[in-house]
Amino acid sequence: MDLRWNRFVEFKWISLLVIIFTLLIGLPAPTNAAAPNLLAGETLTLLTGNSTTAMTDGDETTSYTMSGTQLLYDFGVQGKAKSYKITYSSADGRIFKYSGVRSGLINSDSLPASSVKKTVTGTFPSNARSVFIGGYTASTVMTIYEIEIYGENDTTPPSVPSGLTGVAGDTIVNLNWVANSESDFKHYNLYRDGVLLKSVTGSTYVDTGLINKTTYKYQISAVDTSGNESGLSEALNLTPVAKAPESPSGLTVTVVEKSIVISWTAVKDADTYTVYRSTESGGPYSSISSGLNGTSFKDSEVTPGVEYFYVVSAYNEDVKGTDSKEVSATIPKNLNPILNVTINEESVKVNELFTSYISLENVSDIFAEDFTISYNADLMDYVGFEEIEGYKVYNESKGTKGTIRFIVASQGEEYGINKETTFLKVIFKAKAIGTGTVDAIKCRVADTINEYDIEEVGCMQDSVIIKGPDDVNRSGSYTLVDLAISGFYFGKTAAETDTVNHVADQVVDGNINNDDLVYIVNQILINPNYEPNM
Known part of the structure; x- marks a missing residue:
């Protein structure tokens, strides 16, 4: 019985060893499951710029598919990562381990080709700082369902940032501080008035869009790759103020x-x-x-x-x-001159003469005038001027674009101007329909001591409506009948026509000729109520 009992015990031990050996062969490499998952829930940014949480959300029903090697992850410090577990499907893939950030290749693990979901585990060397994961070639398509990287549970926060300084400007604040030197440093958290404003990796920040004359309190903390955050720096209070404007110019x-x-x-x-x-x-x-x-x-x-x-x-x-x-x-003493231009008629007809009266008012002892008038040269012609007793024109300069300059002087002490006085008549002839304007544009006067430029508001203007003659039969509209009537009177003087019923002399030159007929035809062509014979 002892022999059989010994054989039974020996068989049990051998069976147990076989089971253990079989289990060990089928198990993946250790994963340091007791260590924290460094990637749990983290948003991963790929080299393509795309971001995803599908590989770290703990849910193997979600996944991310990429071509080639796109995933680079930096642990921030060597030795932090201990082991990994990756669930994937791919034609072939690799895990590259580096002592630096994608530099100093230590070794790589193969991810065997698998058309179905497959889980592989492995370890990191003690000097590994970053990992590079993806398809073996640039064209290899790889789908990753979940990545878990286990490592040390770092609970030591970085040191509190120091040297926070800043300069306030117009709706803006420029901040600077001394950079942290920890090897696992990740970023700074910048707080404004106790609220997280921004996470930045550099040691400067420009805060814009602020309200001037409002004081803001700034503090910063440092965060490492394990998510440990330091305490807040000393507070810095800054008040933006408006920028001093430049000096006004062009006075x-x-x-x-x-x-x-x-x-x-x-x-x-x-x-x-x-x-x-x-x-x-x-x-x-x-x-x-x-x-x-x-x-x-x-x-x-x-x-x-x-x-x-x-x-x-x-x-x-x-x-x-x-x-x-x-x-x-x-302000000159007792002088605020005005040069008036006055046209008495409200309207004139084409070819009629009309007069612009030039006068001064609100002046004292003025004996000379130098002024320029402009007129609508397309609506009227300058005919000439008529002098008024006591005032003589010593210069009449005609411009090329409807301007005339006059220089006038009084003829004796008794003709000094001290009240509103007309000293010149300028004559025009209407030649086209429209509203014609005569405008004094540059005006200067002088007494026996000083000369004075009249401001633009004191250089006046006036206008007149220029109308065409009545149509020939006074029907109110030019038609072919009007042309026929003037054709009937062709070669006669205006006095020889029936002036009671007809206005055959359209251009008002005393005769019925081609000028009248051409004028009538032009009026027919622009008459919107005359239906063209086309």
Whole structure:
């Protein structure tokens, strides 16, 4: 019985060893299952730029398919990763292990070809820092269902970042700090007013879109590849402020009536402008208007004969820019001249003459005038001028684009102009239908001491409506009948026609000729109510 019992025990031990050996052969390499999965739930970014969690979500029903080797993962420090477990299907694949970031190849493991889902495990050398996974060739298609990489459970956070400094600008803050030196450093968390603003890898950050005159509190922490976060740095308070605008340029001053108008060129980033004035060149200046949104200001609180000096400053919110260059102006004493152009007729007909009366008002002891008038040369012709007693034209210069310059002088002390006075008549002839304008565009007058340029608002204009003659039979519309009537009268004088019922002399030259018939035909062609014979 002892012999049989010994054989039974021996058989049991042998059977147990066979079972253990069989199990060991069928088991994958150890995976350090007790160690944490470094990739659990992490978003992986491939070399193609695509991002996915399908390979790390713990669910083998999800997967990611790629061509060639696309997945590179950096553990941040050597020796952190211990083992791996990968479930895949592929024609063939590899796992490359590096001591650096895809540099310093240590070794590689084969991922045998498998058309169905397959799980392979393996280990990492102690000096491994990064892993490169994918198909064996660039054309190899590989589907990965799950990757688990086990390693040390690092619980030591990086050191607290130091040296946080910054500069506040216009709606912007520039931050800098001393970079951390840990080998497993991953990124910094930047907090603004206690709320996570951004995760950055560098040691600088530009925070934009801020509200000026608002104080912001900044702190930073460091995070390592295991997700450990350091404490917060010392707080840095910064207040953005508006940028000081440039100095206004292009200042001009214009005397208008009894006021001085100051104008300038708009300044970039300026919200408002302030105008300063002094009665002495170089100041001191006093503010006479602030909070201006436009680029001009009319100073009406002035005394004629006093010279005023002006500078303008631009403001961006409450920040004042430098003063502009100084300009000055003086309101002439008792003088605000106006040169009038007056046409008495409201309307005239083609070929009729009409007169523009030139006069001065609001002046004192004026004895000479130099002015230019413009007119619509396509609607009227300049015929000439008619002098008025006591005033003589000494220059008449005709321009090429409907302008005429006159220089006129009084003929004796009694003809000095002190009230509204007409001193010249300018005669025109209407030649085309439309609204014709006679406009004084440059005006200068002089007394016996000074000469004065009249501002644009004081150089006046007037207009007249130029109408065509009535149609021949006065029906209100040009038709072929009108052409027939003038054809009937062809070769006669206007006086020889039935002027009561007909206006055969269309161009008003006293005769019925081709000019009249051509005019009538042109009017027929532009008559919208005349149906063309086509």
